Amino acid sequence: xxxxxxxxxxxxxxxxxxxxxxxxxxxxxxxxxxxxxxxxxxxxxxxxxxxxxxxxxxxxxxxxxxxxxxxxxxxxxxxxxxxxxxxxxxxxxxxxxxxxxxxxxxxxxxxxxxxxxxxxxxxxxxxxxxxxxxxxxxxxxxxxxxxxxxxxxxxxxxxxx
Numbered sequence: 001x002x003x004x005x006x007x008x009x010x011x012x013x014x015x016x017x018x019x020x021x022x023x024x025x026x027x028x029x030x031x032x033x034x035x036x037x038x039x040x041x042x043x044x045x046x047x048x049x050x051x052x053x054x055x056x057x058x059x060x061x062x063x064x065x066x067x068x069x070x071x072x073x074x075x076x077x078x079x080x081x082x083x084x085x086x087x088x089x090x091x092x093x094x095x096x097x098x099x100x101x102x103x104x105x106x107x108x109x110x111x112x113x114x115x116x117x118x119x120x121x122x123x124x125x126x127x128x129x130x131x132x133x134x135x136x137x138x139x140x141x142x143x144x145x146x147x148x149x150x151x152x153x154x155x156x157x158x159x160x161x
Contacts, residue, residue: 015102017109020064020076028064028076028090029055035092039126043148055090064090067106069097077110079121085153086114088123091131107138115157122153 020028029052040046060080067075075093079086088110093103114121123140125132127150139158144151 014070015074015105016068016071017065017077017106018068020059020061020066020078022061024061024064024066024073024076025056025059027073028059028066028092029053031075031092031094032090034095036126039129042128043126045148058089065110067093067102069094069102074102075106077106079110079114079119081119084120085122086117086119088121091123103134104137107134111138111154111158118156120153120155121158122151124149124151126150 032055033048033051036051037046040051060078063080064076064078066073067077073094074097075091077091078089080089081087091103091107093106097103111121121140122143123135125135127145127148132150132152135152135154138154140152140154142150143153
């Protein structure tokens with residue numbers, strides 16, 4: 001289990017990652033709906049049912065880890081092997097924790113593990129999402145994009161800016 005300590009100057013938070021269980025799907029689906037709502041509405045793509053159902057349809061306990069902060073559910077992250085890459089999926093963090101270094105620490109931990117496996121990591125992020133800056137800081141570059149999505153990739157051992 002990966003763990004860490006975040007000190008944002010206001011308070012310290014302990015974070016851990018644990019394997020997901022089937023019981024986690026609804027909490028992750030609800031968090032997904034909250035986290036993606038503004039971006040999906042801006043893009044004219046928000047559907048209250050679909051945003052949750054898409055997560056339910058693609059949730060895999062084999063590849064998903066749950067983020068806990070101070071022992072409580074705070075988010076999720078998945079790395080799923082596909083097409084010779086590991087796809088970073090379902091990386092959501094509770095809004096109250098965003099901007100405090102937790103997402104950066106979790107992502108760095110997962111990328112170190114992917115680097116140790118020699119894995120290229122790819123992801124899909126919505127156009128205009130502030131999350132893109134986080135991914136760029138961790139060495140992801142744009143591979144392709146369309147009106148809705150930006151597809152990014154990071155080779156094994158990619159540099160962090």
